[in-house]
Amino acid sequence: MKIFTIAAILVWASLAGQGLADAPPITFTVQPTEPDENGPLIYAVMGAESGNEPATGRFWAAVKFTNTLGVDLRLNKIRLSFLTGFIPIVRDFPRDKTVIPNATLTDGLIDEGTSGGIDEIVVLNLPAPFAVVVSLYFDTYTDPVSVQRALTPYVPAVPGGRYFFHADEGDLGPGEYFSDSHAHGTDKDTGLGNQHLGADWKVYRLLGGGESSTVRSGGTSSVNADHLGWGIPIRALSDGVVLRTSLGWVNNPTAGTRAFQKLAEDTGEAIQDVKVTRLGPKDSAKPKLADPSRAATLTRLPGGNFQISVWDMANGGRQLTRLGSSLPAESADLVTDIEIDELAEDPQDARITRVVTTFRLTNGNLRAVVWSISSDGQTVGRLGQEDWALGDFSEMSLMKMSATRFATAVRDAAGNLRVAVWEVVGDNPYKRIDDSAGGATSVNITALTGTRLVASMRASDGLLKVIVWDYSARAGPIYTLTRKGEQTGGAISRVVAAKTKHKNEDDVNVVSCVTAARTSPGGLLQVTRWLPAANGQSIAAESQVNGPAILDSALAMCRAAGDNVTTASLLTAGGVFKINLWGTPDFTETPPETTFQFSAQNQDVAVNRISIDEPTSAQFFAATRTPGGNLKIMIWDYANGGGNAVYVLHGNCRVLYAHLQDGSVDANVIKAGAIVGAGQVLGRMGNSGASGAPHTHIHSDRLASVYDIDQMIADEASEDHLPTIGPRPLPFSNARAMRLSEIQPGGETSGLNSFATLNGHGMYDVALGIRPRINTRYVAHSLGNVAPNGLKDSLQTLPPFGGPWPAVGTALTSSPSGTRLYIRGGNYPVNQLFTTPMTIRRYDFYEADGTVTIQR
Secondary structure (H helix, E strand, O other), X not given: OOOOOOEEEEEEEEEOOOOOOOOOOEEEEEOOOOOOOOOOEEEEEEOOOOOOOOOEEEXXXXXXXXXXXXXXXXXXXXXXXXXXXXXXXXEEEEEEEEEOOOOEEEEEOOOOOXXXXXXXXXXXXXXXXXXXXXXXEEOOOOOOEEEEEEEEEOOOOOHHHOEEOOOOHHHOOOOEEEEEEEEOOOOOOOOOOOOOOOEEEEEEEEEEOOEEEOEOOOOOOOOHHHEOOOOOEXXXXXXXXXXXEEOOOOEOOOOOOEOEEEEXXXXXXXXXXXXXXXXXXXXXXXXXXXXXXEEEEEEEOOOOOEEEEEEEEEHHHOEEEEEEEOOOOOHHHOEEEEEEEEEEEEOOOOEEEEEEEEEEEOOOOEEEEEEEEOOOOOOEEEEEEEEEOOOOEEEEEEEEEEOOEEEEEEEEOOOEEEEEEEEEEOOEEEEEEEEEEEEEXXXXXXXXOOOEEEEEEEEOOOEEEEEEEEEEEOOOOOEEEEEEEEEEEEEEEEEEEEEEEEEOOOOOEEEEEEEEEEEOOOOEEEEEEEEEOOOOOOEEEEEEEEEEEEEEEEEEEEOOOOOEEEEEEEEOOOOEEEEEEEEOOXXXXXXXXXXXXXXXXXXXXXXXXXXXEEEEOOEEEEXXXXXXXXXXXXXXXXXXXXXXXXXXEEOOEEEEEEEEOOOOOOHHHOOXXXXXXXXXXXXXEEOEOOOOOOEEEEEEEEEOOXXXXXXXXXXXXXXXXXXXXXXEOOOEEOEEEEEHHHOOOOHHHOOOOOOEEEOOEEOOOOOEEEEEOOOEEEEOOOOOOOOHHHOOXXXXXXXXXXXXXXXXXXXXXXXXXXXXEEEOOOOOOOOOOOOOOOEEEEOOOOOOOOOOOOOO
């Protein structure tokens, strides 16, 4: 478990001078760190793993320098020398990194977090050394260049300098403990990482023999409500101010799957058919989720003409606006089939400014048209066009190969597959070359690269066939389209395809073709990933999985911005729209992970034409035709980010509480600027957003500065959010803990257990079982009673500290002072007079709204 460490970024601003010397001429500056700028570096205090062991500290650093010497510099070692007043404690970290002139190197001394990995986190015995010397060793230089900094423990800038644990012991049953199921690591090269020092918190129950489970006795791991933590209140670590909330995300339907959520929709004019393409930037320059993104629809109107419309997605996809449209085509352009794809983009604003469309004209020929889109999306204008005199054809597929190249596939009048590659010169498209294959009744083209494409089709024998072509444009007007390898699949009635990417067994990115077909017989959705050989001479099916039953005439697929593939289909029952996201195998895993379906809770009303694309990562733009014949646009999000979440300013840090239950965020903390107190309920543990099971993710980022709270809230709501200078630990207080795997039944009162106190301590390297130490009283009418509905395990035979006691009066007189009384469900035929204010809660059951009812 890699949880609480802190980055001290040592920045070498420049290297001055030339030639060799005893040590390279390096000057040091220190990036601002706690507790003040250019002050001591920080280590994090980690909780003892039992009462018989001491607490420790953890330290790591990231070094950065720029080579301005004019010659290569090779870093061969980083040394940390910790000064104790006696013999220094020295840790060496071998390196073999060459930095060319004018290049910058950032090197993080971190734990890679993998079994057998290089652990570069330094464990410090307490009291810790008072200073550390960081030294860099370079080839050809006899001496290192070094810098010394004082060391100090990290203390949060909050009242008392400590965080309360984010939950209440009274919300746990006997033998249950909080622990982190996943600690978020760092980037090996930079020393920083997304959500570094954060953890995913769950509730565990002891099974004995060092084993534990997050699922209630008799429960099922795939059922959200069977997880012990489901619905447990999540509380503020300290006093603070709400900076931002993320609300309105549905719960993922089951543990292990994620929900597609419809964010927005719009219904338009009457249409006959619709196709869609994203108009977002390149994958390497995606906007943030909150940024506007765009898509374009190509609709075939009832009269046989067509129209292009530009749509803007804003507010994280929850706002949908039609910006502009082309004029409806004149009568000479009456069409029967349509396709559209992105083509080129403006490097200045990273927006697609040209698209290409293909039409099947009423005379049976194919027409390719290039269109321009104004930067504001208001104007769509026709540029150049070219007709392919096929005479007649019955199917059509289109896909971009590069900014000025696209490919088409059709089923010609003779019933054969015809593949063509087109080049755009200036504003005009030109068909450069085409090739043909055997008979086909369903055709699709997938461009894997700018020079390779794969055609998928239902061959004349009814089987799925995929064929690889390579394209080349030589000097002069010579173009070649070479048919390479091919492979046959099972019997199908229809096929669509898209490209995706993944890492192979050598950890190299490769692109592949994924087909979605309707099996025949059976009518099931079948997703297959096909990987061409490097030379294209063969193509093999590497994975396959079946999905739900679908209609033959309604199947769509889109390329993914990430490593996944999306299919949209119509369920056979009632023609209901359904969207699925499929993962592709990860060959970096051992054994390789197979293709799998991510999603479930994702269907909508009946439609009868569909097209889908992915404008931004994990957000999908679906264009459909309703049974009434009208255009319907939907934006779907694949359980992205932290789901229902609260961002709170605690001192000088922004703390994220993520994946909360749908509708559970407390009304008092929904609005930015709300004041929260330590221990105040923020929401309930759930399974929303990018979450695989019920849990709560928490991590802390140190803000670059703290200023007027209203301005901070405004900045946090902006595109870039508040700037941060790195993650910070979460040292807890008011809790007891020891290794989860070593806790024996009986809790703290068992002589077999030795709990340590967390008092400004964090977790690292080991899963601790944590009971927040609050003076809480437990009452159960019968120590031998069985939990109602099996929601909790049976009580222990001996009450742990604080209960459970068989009667309210006994608990009040026998337990330490406190203001919380937790009563197990049952009948208590006694009257009890409370002389002091007392919070009373039934601790083994909650209503859907979080309330409880205590009855006689």
